[in-house]
Structures are given as structure tokens and as C-alpha cells.
Amino acid sequence: MSGTRALLIVEDDELLRRALKEQLAAQGDFATIDEAEDGAAALASVKAKVFDVILLDIGLPDMDGREVCQRMRDAGVRSPIIMLTAADSEDDTITGLDAGANDYVTKPFRMSVLLARVRAHLRQHDQSDDAIFSVGPYKFQPAAKMLVVGNGQKKIRLTEKETAILKYLYRVGNKTVSRETLLGEVWGYNAAVTTHTLETHIYRLRQKIEVEPSAARLLITEPGGYRLNP
Numbered sequence: 001m002s003g004t005r006a007l008l009i010v011e012d013d014e015l016l017r018r019a020l021k022e023q024l025a026a027q028g029d030f031a032t033i034d035e036a037e038d039g040a041a042a043l044a045s046v047k048a049k050v051f052d053v054i055l056l057d058i059g060l061p062d063m064d065g066r067e068v069c070q071r072m073r074d075a076g077v078r079s080p081i082i083m084l085t086a087a088d089s090e091d092d093t094i095t096g097l098d099a100g101a102n103d104y105v106t107k108p109f110r111m112s113v114l115l116a117r118v119r120a121h122l123r124q125h126d127q128s129d130d131a132i133f134s135v136g137p138y139k140f141q142p143a144a145k146m147l148v149v150g151n152g153q154k155k156i157r158l159t160e161k162e163t164a165i166l167k168y169l170y171r172v173g174n175k176t177v178s179r180e181t182l183l184g185e186v187w188g189y190n191a192a193v194t195t196h197t198l199e200t201h202i203y204r205l206r207q208k209i210e211v212e213p214s215a216a217r218l219l220i221t222e223p224g225g226y227r228l229n230p
């Protein structure tokens, strides 16, 4: 599980929100956990930042959670959204899924159940064409082999190998990966490539993503290999 992921909890019940944040933080799946107490704050949050998963209460003080969900989808949010609902009625569930939610969890729920759902959706989303990851100032879209700055003002095209290198470094989180591991993961463990090939690709990748390629701040060389600084 990557240590660079971001979660958003949208819940007006402060006690529940705090408890969720505390318990999810203790699991270590997320590097940052943001909170929003109503729909307006939630919509502002997703405009400012990419979240990997959003937990969204259905009963918010200013608007219906399903409407918030719909507006997030309209605004281009593609991350998994899990609705938290007190109402165990089929109607609510169906409208929630219609609004673009991926799943729903009925209150009261066990933390282990919620966490299992969150992880399942993360895994699923990672494999999908919609996956977007935050890397420094970029939104990284592996399926499109692209890095996007801001709202698409600038797009950087990546090769398949560059995409695979970034994706692997992102996956392991803020940890150093040895050249041998990276070679194996990107080119295959039986491929007849040398670390020189990897270094060439890293060099080209830095030319594309670093402000100052000779003084890398994102894709960092460490004594044991390479590390992605999120």
C-alpha cells in the first residue's frame, strides 16, 4: 500500500468524523486525511486537490450527499466515492449509485468493513483508466501516459517505460527502490537490460518533469537507488 495517498472524509457528525480520521490514520494507508463538514467544503476540497478515495456522508447539513457526489463527478472527480448512509433503504442506495458513487456503507459500520471496502476500491481504481495520482505539481495519469499541470494548462507525454517507472516508484511510496528492483519491475526480471538503460530512462524522465533536471527534487537519486518525492 502506498504511503502517498490522500483521503477525504465528508461528514457533519464531528465525533464520527474524528473517529474515522483517527482510526484510518492508524492504518497507515493514507499520507494525508482531509476533513469536510458539509457539501460546500467538500466541493471546494476536490477542486483544490486530488483525493484517492472520498468517504461521503449522505445526510449533510447544506445538501444531499448524493447531490455532492453528482457535482463531484460533473467536476471531473474520478476517484472512488463511498457513501456513508444511515438509511438502510434500497432507494437511497440506488440513487446513490446513480449519482456516481462506487459503493455505500450503512451506519453503524465496523471499521474493518469500511477499510476492506476502501482497499478494494483503491486496488480496482489503480488498475482502471481513470486512475490519477498526485506527483509533485502534476496529476499523473498512467493510462494516458501523461502528466498534467493544474487544470490541463500543460501536458507532458511519457513513454511506456517512463510511465512504468513513475508508477512503480509511486506505488512503493516515499521509499528508495534499488536499480535492480526497478529494472525487474519495469523491464521484467528476465530481460537482458543493464542499469545503464535504466539510468538513461531516468535521465530523460528528469528532463521532462524536473524544473532543474541536474538538481532533481521529484525523482531523487539515493545511495540505494531512486525515490519519488511526492
Ligand code: CA
Residues within 6 Å of the ligand: 011, 012, 013, 057, 058, 059, 060
Ligand atoms: Ca450526517
